[in-house]
Amino acid sequence: MRGTKRPIHAVTTWFRRQPPKMKVFVAVLSGMVALLFLRMVVHDHDKLFVFAEAVHAIGIAVLIYKLTQEKTCAGISLKSQELTAMFLAVRLYCSFVMEYDIHTFLDFATLGTTAWVIYMIRFKLKATYMDEKDNFAIYYVVIPCALLSFAIHPSTSHHIFNRICWAFCVYLEAVSVVPQLRVMQNTKIVEPFTAHYVFALGVSRFFSCAHWIIQVLDTRGRVLTVLGYGLWPSMVLLSEIVQTFILADFCYYYVQSVLGGQLVLRLPSGVV
Incomplete structure (x- = not known):
């Protein structure tokens, strides 16, 4: 060894x-x-989406275990969970009115578990919530995402309101983890279950981003025209890349900590 x-x-x-x-x-x-x-x-590149959703589900399971067994929500950002619930609710609406499929069910299940996590933090485990550390103002990301969705959205045949909602949930998902990273930046010490959860988000985002990049390469860019024209297709791909890079630094230190046999992740200054 x-x-x-x-x-x-x-x-x-x-x-x-x-x-x-x-x-x-x-x-x-x-x-x-x-x-x-x-x-x-991976020959069927659509499976990368399945991998992304599976890893995300594992991350949520770890979070649920922490809340139910450890009886603490210390280190978890309530604001990140609220942003996640927000973009999932909007995306669920878009799924119902635009493209009802298996992802609609998966989003519904994820929204349900996220709502349960929010309930646990707000009511059952409120005493352990690190309110002073979770100090990121979410309107810093919600308002820009809303304005950007009005300016750049799909050019499909759907109603303009639905297209703006679609763009809004894509942009908001890309930055929804920022408050969680701020909490870890403020504490500098990340306990194992929270670290596992955030790392799972990072791996999930990488698989999702890999799906889009590989699809673009294989189709020589033609897959982007399915999403519409103008800046929107590029913004979808950029959002996936942004999500991945936001979590990349944390994932590096997570892997380094695991390989070093450390149960508690200690972040140096300037990380996330």
Whole structure:
């Protein structure tokens, strides 16, 4: 086991010592290698969406376990959960009126569990809620997302209100995890279950982002025309990439902590 840890430790030590530009280059190169690997291994690229949803479900299960067994919501951002419920509710509405399918059921199930988490934090476990740490003003993301959805939205044949709602939930999903990252930035110490949950979100976002990028490459960009014209298709892809990069830094420190055998994740200054 020590023989395995030594090369990993050497790589992580080398990476930490590199300047920011080199770290970005290595991160982008690693992402490209991972995308190439998925493209070769996963022949039905739609399965990447299934993987993303499965990992997300695992993350929610970890969160539910923390709330029910540990009897604490310390380290969990109520505002992130509220933003998640908001974009899921809007997306569920869009699913009903625009494209009723299996994802409608999955969104309904996710919204239900998210609403339960919000209830537990607000009422059952209120005494353990870190209100002073969860200090991100959500209107900083809700208002810009709303304005952006009015300016850039799908150019499909659906009613304009539905198209704006669709755009709003896409943009809001991309930044819904920001309050959770702020809580972890304020505390600097992340207990295991919260870290597992956020890492699951990061992996889920990567699979979802990989699906879109691979689809664009395989169809030489034609898949984007299915979503409409103008800036909207590019904004969908950009939103997926933004979600992935927002969580990338945290995921790096999470993996480093796990490989180092640490149960509690300690974040250095400047992370997230």
